[in-house]
Amino acid sequence: MIPQLQQNALVAGARIRGLGSAQPEQVVTNEDIAASGVETTDEWIRDRVGIVERRFARADESLVDMASDAGAKALADAGLAPSEIDAVIVATCTMPSQIPNAAAQVAERIGVSAAPAFDVNAACAGFCYGLGTAADMVRAGSAAHVLVIGAEKLTDWVDPNDRSTCIIFADGAGAAVVGAAAEDEPPGIGPVAAGSAGDLAETIVIPDRDSFIHQEGQTVFRWATTQMAPVAMDAVERAGVALADIDVLVPHQANLRIVEAIAKRLRKAGARSDMTVADDITRSGNTSSASIPLALDHMRAEGRVRSGDVALLVGFGAGLSYAGQVVVLP
Amino acid sequence: MTNEEILGGIAEIVNEVAGVETSEITMDKSFVDDLDIDSLSMVEIAVQVEDRFGSKVPDDELANLKTVGDAVDYVAKHA
Numbered sequence: 001m002i003p004q005l006q007q008n009a010l011v012a013g014a015r016i017r018g019l020g021s022a023q024p025e026q027v028v029t030n031e032d033i034a035a036s037g038v039e040t041t042d043e044w045i046r047d048r049v050g051i052v053e054r055r056f057a058r059a060d061e062s063l064v065d066m067a068s069d070a071g072a073k074a075l076a077d078a079g080l081a082p083s084e085i086d087a088v089i090v091a092t093c094t095m096p097s098q099i100p101n102a103a104a105q106v107a108e109r110i111g112v113s114a115a116p117a118f119d120v121n122a123a124c125a126g127f128c129y130g131l132g133t134a135a136d137m138v139r140a141g142s143a144a145h146v147l148v149i150g151a152e153k154l155t156d157w158v159d160p161n162d163r164s165t166c167i168i169f170a171d172g173a174g175a176a177v178v179g180a181a182a183e184d185e186p187p188g189i190g191p192v193a194a195g196s197a198g199d200l201a202e203t204i205v206i207p208d209r210d211s212f213i214h215q216e217g218q219t220v221f222r223w224a225t226t227q228m229a230p231v232a233m234d235a236v237e238r239a240g241v242a243l244a245d246i247d248v249l250v251p252h253q254a255n256l257r258i259v260e261a262i263a264k265r266l267r268k269a270g271a272r273s274d275m276t277v278a279d280d281i282t283r284s285g286n287t288s289s290a291s292i293p294l295a296l297d298h299m300r301a302e303g304r305v306r307s308g309d310v311a312l313l314v315g316f317g318a319g320l321s322y323a324g325q326v327v328v329l330p
Numbered sequence: 331m332t333n334e335e336i337l338g339g340i341a342e343i344v345n346e347v348a349g350v351e352t353s354e355i356t357m358d359k360s361f362v363d364d365l366d367i368d369s370l371s372m373v374e375i376a377v378q379v380e381d382r383f384g385s386k387v388p389d390d391e392l393a394n395l396k397t398v399g400d401a402v403d404y405v406a407k408h409a
Binding site for chain 2: 047048217218219221222225226255257261
């Protein structure tokens with residue numbers, strides 16, 4: 001007889017229940033970087049990447065510290081106790097070593113003891129992959145609530161004297177709690193539009209454990225400015241909405257000019273001219289997997305987005321990997 | 331397509347990407363030194379040139395297009 005394995009009851013839809021973020025205290029301006037001996041200027045950095053200032057963690061501020069802080073805030077925002085979290089996912093590509101992962105330590109710190117916990121490495125696309133995985137876990141009945149965190153300490157992996165990277169990358173963490181939609185509530189997380197371009201693997205690399213991050217800026221810029229708007233449109237189509245329904249566009253905060261190029265293409269394709277476009281890179285730098293939830297949390301704090309707004313997220317980066325989805329903000 | 335037509339098209343693209351007056355965009359002008367166009371804007375220009383003229387401009391070719399005239403010649407050869 002073939003055994004019949006029991007399955008979890010399926011859930012109709014998932015929603016984001018809370019958001020949180022954490023950044024190091026230390027603000028580093030463009031002038032600070034120029035003053036440290038790197039051959040650059042405030043004007044050059046603002047013009048090329050749009051960054052005004054960013055945050056660098058101190059040596060004793062770890063990725064797990066930032067992730068735990070952001071995660072705890074998201075839990076509080078969702079009004080949930082740690083005991084109500086069934087799984088913790090940390091999207092990151094900058095842990096100081098391969099093992100242990102970040103997620104198990106973050107779960108322990110927050111008080112979610114013995115929770116299923118794992119890291120996702122899809123670099124700057126990591127948060128969208130983690131969010132999609134969390135939504136699928138909730139929908140499949142594997143977890144009632146999943147905490148998803150994007151956290152990076154990029155300064156551990158950046159050459160402080162390499163002016164092509166040290167002006168861009170920064171540290172931080174952002175988090176979201178995903179839970180089931182109530183019976184009278186529509187789903188609030190659309191299907192993921194995701195993919196990869198392994199043929200461009202060599203364009204963003206940390207070659208080995210003793211090396212720093214290196215990227216081929218022009219190639220990545222071309223890829224992101226031409227290929228990510230179609231991914232965003234795919235996510236919109238999969239969610240069964242129209243581009244004109246999008247209130248907020250939150251692309252990975254890689255470079256303000258990439259963000260603006262994606263927004264321009266989407267507007268040409270039907271997105272509204274009054275669509276809010278995330279520009280958190282100006283104050284936070286490029287924080288890889290943390291950039292999308294950081295931007296969402298900051299925009300909410302600034303009153304630029306509201307509960308119920310329809311947001312289009314699209315993450316992209318090393319791999320190359322990309323993922324996007326439409327979400328309703330909590 | 332004549333070189334004048336290609337120049338006109340490239341001038342429109344450069345104007346849209348970098349905000350340079352089309353009257354400034356002549357064959358002998360250097361993108362970087364005369365028109366103050368940076369490497370990322372050059373990528374945006376290359377992408378639009380591809381869309382408009384159908385000539386692929388890979389990054390390694392892009393580095394060789396120093397002047398507006400270089401770009402016009404490249405499109406004339408590859409369109």
